[in-house]
Amino acid sequence: MAAVTKSGLDKNNKYDRQLRLWGDHGQSALESARVCLINATATGTEILKNLILPGIGSFTIIDEHKVQGEDVGNNFFLSKESIGSSRARTATELLSELNEDVSGDFIEESPSNLIENNPDFFASFTIVIATNMDEKSLLQLGELLWNLHVPLLICRCYGFIGYIRLVVKEHNVIESHPDSTHEDLRLDRPIPAFVTLCDSLDMSSMNKKDHSHTPWLIVLYKYLQQWKDSHGGELPKIYKEKSQLKELIRNGVLKNKDGVPEDEENFDEAVRNVNTALHPTSVPSDVQKLFKDPACLNLTSESRPFWILTRAVKDFVEHEGKGALPVRGTIPDMTSDSERYIKLQSVYRDQAAKDVSDVTRRVHKLLQELGQDEPLLDCNQFKTSSLLHSNPCSISEKDIKTFCRNSAFLRVIRCRSLKDEYNPETANVTLIGQHLEDEDGDDVVFYTLLRSVDKFYEKYNHYPGYYTQQVESDITELKACLSKLLQDWSLSSTVKDDYIHEMCRYGASELHTISAYIGGVAAQEAIKMITGQFLPINNTYIYNAMKQSSTTLDL
Amino acid sequence: MAVTWSGRWNHVRKVTERTGPFAHPDFEPSTETLQFLQEVCHILVIGAGGLGCELLKDLALLGIRNIDVIDMDTIDVSNLNRQFLFRPKDVGKTKAETAANFINLRIPGCNVTAHFAKIQDFDASFYRKFHIIVCGLDSIIARRWINGMLISMLSYEDGELDQSSIIPMVDGGTEGFKGNARVILPGMTACVDCTLDLYPPQVNFPLCTIAHTPRLPEHCIEYVRILLWPKEEPFGAGVAIDGDDPAHVSWILEKSQERANEYNISGITYRLTQGVVKRIIPAVASTNAVIAAACATEVFKLATSCCQPLNNYMNFTDIEGVYTYTFEAEKKDDCVACSQKPQNISFCESDKLQDILTYLLESTTYQMKSPSITTAINGKNRTLYMQSVKSIEEKTRANLKKSLAELELCSGQELYVADPTTPSSLTFILQMGTKME
Numbered sequence: 001m002a003a004v005t006k007s008g009l010d011k012n013n014k015y016d017r018q019l020r021l022w023g024d025h026g027q028s029a030l031e032s033a034r035v036c037l038i039n040a041t042a043t044g045t046e047i048l049k050n051l052i053l054p055g056i057g058s059f060t061i062i063d064e065h066k067v068q069g070e071d072v073g074n075n076f077f078l079s080k081e082s083i084g085s086s087r088a089r090t091a092t093e094l095l096s097e098l099n100e101d102v103s104g105d106f107i108e109e110s111p112s113n114l115i116e117n118n119p120d121f122f123a124s125f126t127i128v129i130a131t132n133m134d135e136k137s138l139l140q141l142g143e144l145l146w147n148l149h150v151p152l153l154i155c156r157c158y159g160f161i162g163y164i165r166l167v168v169k170e171h172n173v174i175e176s177h178p179d180s181t182h183e184d185l186r187l188d189r190p191i192p193a194f195v196t197l198c199d200s201l202d203m204s205s206m207n208k209k210d211h212s213h214t215p216w217l218i219v220l221y222k223y224l225q226q227w228k229d230s231h232g233g234e235l236p237k238i239y240k241e242k243s244q245l246k247e248l249i250r251n252g253v254l255k256n257k258d259g260v261p262e263d264e265e266n267f268d269e270a271v272r273n274v275n276t277a278l279h280p281t282s283v284p285s286d287v288q289k290l291f292k293d294p295a296c297l298n299l300t301s302e303s304r305p306f307w308i309l310t311r312a313v314k315d316f317v318e319h320e321g322k323g324a325l326p327v328r329g330t331i332p333d334m335t336s337d338s339e340r341y342i343k344l345q346s347v348y349r350d351q352a353a354k355d356v357s358d359v360t361r362r363v364h365k366l367l368q369e370l371g372q373d374e375p376l377l378d379c380n381q382f383k384t385s386s387l388l389h390s391n392p393c394s395i396s397e398k399d400i401k402t403f404c405r406n407s408a409f410l411r412v413i414r415c416r417s418l419k420d421e422y423n424p425e426t427a428n429v430t431l432i433g434q435h436l437e438d439e440d441g442d443d444v445v446f447y448t449l450l451r452s453v454d455k456f457y458e459k460y461n462h463y464p465g466y467y468t469q470q471v472e473s474d475i476t477e478l479k480a481c482l483s484k485l486l487q488d489w490s491l492s493s494t495v496k497d498d499y500i501h502e503m504c505r506y507g508a509s510e511l512h513t514i515s516a517y518i519g520g521v522a523a524q525e526a527i528k529m530i531t532g533q534f535l536p537i538n539n540t541y542i543y544n545a546m547k548q549s550s551t552t553l554d555l
Numbered sequence: 556m557a558v559t560w561s562g563r564w565n566h567v568r569k570v571t572e573r574t575g576p577f578a579h580p581d582f583e584p585s586t587e588t589l590q591f592l593q594e595v596c597h598i599l600v601i602g603a604g605g606l607g608c609e610l611l612k613d614l615a616l617l618g619i620r621n622i623d624v625i626d627m628d629t630i631d632v633s634n635l636n637r638q639f640l641f642r643p644k645d646v647g648k649t650k651a652e653t654a655a656n657f658i659n660l661r662i663p664g665c666n667v668t669a670h671f672a673k674i675q676d677f678d679a680s681f682y683r684k685f686h687i688i689v690c691g692l693d694s695i696i697a698r699r700w701i702n703g704m705l706i707s708m709l710s711y712e713d714g715e716l717d718q719s720s721i722i723p724m725v726d727g728g729t730e731g732f733k734g735n736a737r738v739i740l741p742g743m744t745a746c747v748d749c750t751l752d753l754y755p756p757q758v759n760f761p762l763c764t765i766a767h768t769p770r771l772p773e774h775c776i777e778y779v780r781i782l783l784w785p786k787e788e789p790f791g792a793g794v795a796i797d798g799d800d801p802a803h804v805s806w807i808l809e810k811s812q813e814r815a816n817e818y819n820i821s822g823i824t825y826r827l828t829q830g831v832v833k834r835i836i837p838a839v840a841s842t843n844a845v846i847a848a849a850c851a852t853e854v855f856k857l858a859t860s861c862c863q864p865l866n867n868y869m870n871f872t873d874i875e876g877v878y879t880y881t882f883e884a885e886k887k888d889d890c891v892a893c894s895q896k897p898q899n900i901s902f903c904e905s906d907k908l909q910d911i912l913t914y915l916l917e918s919t920t921y922q923m924k925s926p927s928i929t930t931a932i933n934g935k936n937r938t939l940y941m942q943s944v945k946s947i948e949e950k951t952r953a954n955l956k957k958s959l960a961e962l963e964l965c966s967g968q969e970l971y972v973a974d975p976t977t978p979s980s981l982t983f984i985l986q987m988g989t990k991m992e
Contacts, residue, residue, distance in 0.1 A: 020837040053840040069562030341770040498576035509569035512616035520844030548869040
């Protein structure tokens with residue numbers, strides 16, 4: 001990442017507010033991303049806007065259309081003067097103004113031509129975003145990108161309805177940034193150095209100040225030992241037992257000369273944390289699933305670094321880790337004097353570092369077995385993490401550290417292919433059926449309607465309700481298309497006429513604010529794919545702006 | 556001057572000139588709806604930042620031409636990653652004017668009027684001009700103030716709310732990957748103060764931790780900011796910290812590092828230092844786009860009735876997948892801002908005035924910022940405590956330590972409280988005897 005922008009601004013300043021979300025390595029991944037947009041519709045340019053502003057490397061717009069009057073009406077990145085000229089060119093020009101550090105180009109060609117004549121063209125992109133493509137070309141593109149392992153994001157706005165579909169064979173997430181997590185404190189299987197630290201402290205001989213500044217983690221550990229001693233070495237499990245432990249801790253609060261308990265915040269904290277801190281140390285089920293994944297079990301020289309690391313961690317868990325993941329190495333803030341808090345923090349940090357070195361050894365071993373161990377590269381601060389690439393030789397110490405720290409939050413997304421979704425034999429009809437049966441009028445009904453309007457378009461070459469004088473007759477036709485679709489899926493569900501009416505009212509109109517909403521959501525999904533951080537949708541998102549509600553489902 | 560071209564409004568006209576089963580019962584499909592949007596409808600956008608830039612674009616592309624925008628800020632480099640109407644050459648210019656000029660140039664016929672000002676610079680006669688007010692603010696105080704203003708403009712006849720005095724407020728807020736959008740019909744549905752508990756209280760580190768037992772790098776930075784800066788005055792007497800001045804931040808960074816070293820604390824960086832000093836909230840283009848779009852859609856629905864408006868609150872987050880949660884926030888019967896009921900507060904005679912002040916600051920219901928308290932004794936107004944004017948603050952400060960009895964306040968006494976969170980003062984009725992929890 002260059003430190004200054006083209007006009008000499010400090011990038012740390014310009015991108016400050018987002019660097020706090022995805023870090024320098026996330027930014028670096030963004031800056032080397034190549035994004036392809038098919039069709040510079042309002043939705044398409046809004047998505048690109050939200051990717052150009054945070055600073056992707058480059059974008060390419062594929063659009064064969066000339067600008068129409070109605071395009072300028074809903075698209076901020078087209079102008080009245082551009083009516084009749086290339087939509088790809090005008091959008092590229094106006095979008096490029098947003099960020100001098102992003103390069104943009106365009107191709108005035110139809111995507112289906114490119115797919116047919118130059119399929120390799122798409123291989124160089126980090127992600128492809130498609131808007132307003134007809135079903136046939138979309139399926140072709142889906143197939144092509146699926147085999148190239150290039151993620152595809154399909155976006156569409158139709159009246160008050162928005163739709164996003166992510167298509168990617170496999171996507172690995174190391175830094176999923178979960179919103180709330182259990183701390184990794186291991187009170188049920190304490191770190192040896194932690195035990196030593198606790199044993200070195202005798203609370204009964206402490207003065208008032210030291211007593212009330214002993215970190216709650218240590219207080220809790222001490223009373224837990226007392227509890228275990230009187231309960232055959234067992235930890236408190238049920239509510240009643242935990243309450244008894246809390247009482248035991250409360251009784252430990254120092255009393256003044258009149259026998260009144262002092263105000264000891266650390267003891268309050270210890271009591272408050274009994275429930276969460278006693279959460280047993282375990283490998284989360286999502287991660288256990290990864291350990292059983294064939295990609296983890298059967299490594300080859302083609303394996304992604306993610307799987308090599310997952311395997312190394314699995315092996316660690318089964319050996320050095322004695323059933324537990326590498327220690328995360330962080331503790332929450334708590335009432336304490338500085339010295340003992342820092343000591344306590346070091347105990348966890350040091351153990352985490354030791355676990356990282358054990359995992360590193362295992363990574364080496366695995367690479368050797370795969371015949372490709374080379375010296376680990378030093379990862380300089382702004383280098384894109386190798387974990388986003390497919391070359392396992394470049395796994396760095398820093399990557400291993402990040403991986404270990406996040407090992408409880410690893411996630412893999414495997415989307416179903418478009419082909420499977422569109423083939424009635426393999427479509428997820430059970431799920432669609434369940435949603436359609438929902439009495440409250442579920443947003444999934446709009447998915448079936450979007451599919452139906454495409455069938456309609458295929459038949460009549462215009463969308464239902466596109467021409468005002470045909471709205472009424474189109475309602476009947478759209479209903480027929482929907483029935484046909486449901487029949488193909490062997491679903492006996494019915495869809496209320498109201499929804500069909502509403503769909504025909506829209507007449508394929510693309511309202512700017514629906515585009516802007518989907519533009520925001522889709523851009524963020526693209527950023528997730530590019531940075532390998534945060535968890536993308538799997539795989540279809542439907543937005544209903546009438547109710548401001550939305551649903552995600554796996555189709 | 557007719558500024559249009561063939562097909563320009565095709566997309567919007569589909570929903571304004573046709574009706575559907577989900578339209579508002581009052582909706583009449585007609586070409587007049589678009590005409591209303593273009594010629595009559597007057598919208599106020601408060602804030603020309605992350606949400607404001609998006610809102611202006613969104614509203615303009617839905618056909619709304621008469622828009623005013625208020626913002627008191629100038630453009631900073633760190634705005635450029637999302638406030639897409641601004642360029643590097645605009646740094647230092649006013650947000651309101653730069654944004655308005657850009658929209659007026661890009662969207663023919665659009666007429667955005669800029670106000671480089673604070674919302675408090677305007678009174679009811681200004682706010683009454685608008686059909687709908689939409690907020691893209693980062694300050695809860697400002698939100699509460701405009702909320703209070705719109706409530707103060709309501710008129711009641713025989714206790715019945717005059718519907719024509721209602722100006723709907725659409726409010727958006729974002730923080731990182733989270734955001735919310737809501738529709739408020741002042742006097743009818745939950746207002747900002749009805750749902751104050753939805754805003755998390757600001758987290759401050761205890762002073763004793765900062766001064767004596769630092770454990771985190773943040774504690775060290777706060778030590779320098781709160782204790783060391785006023786003592787050392789490194790850039791001259793009375794010079795306040797400017798979080799955008801690299802010299803200031805560097806000084807704080809260096810001193811924080813020294814303190815951190817002393818306690819073996821690691822993790823002090825320039826970014827963290829600036830984040831703590833400026834209380835920076837992370838922000839990204841995508842979330843702003845989402846929330847502004849939802850708000851603008853609601854403005855469009857309210858202005859045209861082409862669809863039922865949001866009822867009335869939507870939360871959004873896209874860290875793990877994409878998630879929205881829509882619910883009806885409830886109007887509070889005894890809301891300090893919109894219930895029209897005087898607030899009862901209970902204290903003992905031995906309680907000090909300071910106790911009342913602390914209560915107003917800390918209670919989740921009121922969350923005031925710097926309340927001033929006056930009362931009337933035997934028909935004469937008496938200032939008990941006032942913060943905003945320095946000389947009066949000095950004169951009334953001694954009252955804080957006095958008990959309510961010493962101040963001759965008795966049960967049933969009306970206290971009038973003014974605070975930056977509200978444009979008009981609030982009436983509290985003092986109940987003596989039972990102590991508040």
